[in-house]
Amino acid sequence: MRVCRYIFVSAILIHGGYMESLYMEKLYRLFPWPENPYEEEGRARYQEALEYMARVVEHGWIRERVGDRDRISIVEYCSGTGIGGIALARILREKYGVAIDLLLIDLRRSALEIAKRFSREELGFEVDTLVADVTKDIDLGKKFDIALLWGLTTPHFSPWNYIKFLSNVARSLSDKGIYIYEEGDRMYSILLLRGYKDVVSESSRNRIVLTIHRDYSPLTGYITRTIYDFIGHEYTDLKLYFWGLADSMAFTWIFFRDIDFIPLRSSYSGVAVAVDPRRDIRYEDYLYAKPRVLEKEDL
Known part of the structure; x- marks a missing residue:
């Protein structure tokens, strides 16, 4: 399985994903996002994720679909260092006593290497990893029980790319599968409360950068x-x-039969839980197609 996976990864990188991978490596090297669990701010994010996951797994849909199982399979998309996936796996195991299979998918090899080390320490086993663009056609070769998107990641996706991403998520899940994603309302928190700023200082303990509006x-x-x-x-x-x-x-909701929201940080920041991927959608149509209106645009 691992040999086939590495061959598959190489094919992805050769066919256009290599430049995206390099770009994401540079982006997260420059931007002060606290994701390294071996640093103070990253460890704090992991502890926060554990607290949030303990509340998320109490949702009725999750209790119904996990409580009577012996083993649960999870795929985390755009996983970075795996803070979300590892936290969810640990809480599910502690709460329901289930064995866990966990696959982490990201464009950055460096982040996935940290995730493998961290999973050995936190879960007692090394997670599977895959370097891939989640908006491209990905056949994982099996169906998962839970798909996860953690770290307030949706701003990376335009509406067009989010449809492509959801196509991968929905088809990677079993018929009773669950999609969990962390989300906040930026229309309210950024555009209404703060107002859009042309120049913003973004900082952590070790880094200060400016983000400047360009286009x-x-x-x-x-x-x-x-x-x-x-x-x-x-x-x-x-x-x-x-x-x-x-x-x-x-x-x-277009891709799932029902969806709910769990407020965590506030009434407009928390976790969405969607269940039962729709099977009357041709996912490949969205993964391969590009509408005419975007022929000259970069998705």
């Missing part, structure tokens, strides 16, 4: 901001789509 595409909805690192004097562009709760959940 907006009305066809994709992407806002492009340039990240500039004052210490290393490096820069790169970051594309963002400011999802609200209503729109991301409505898109998700």
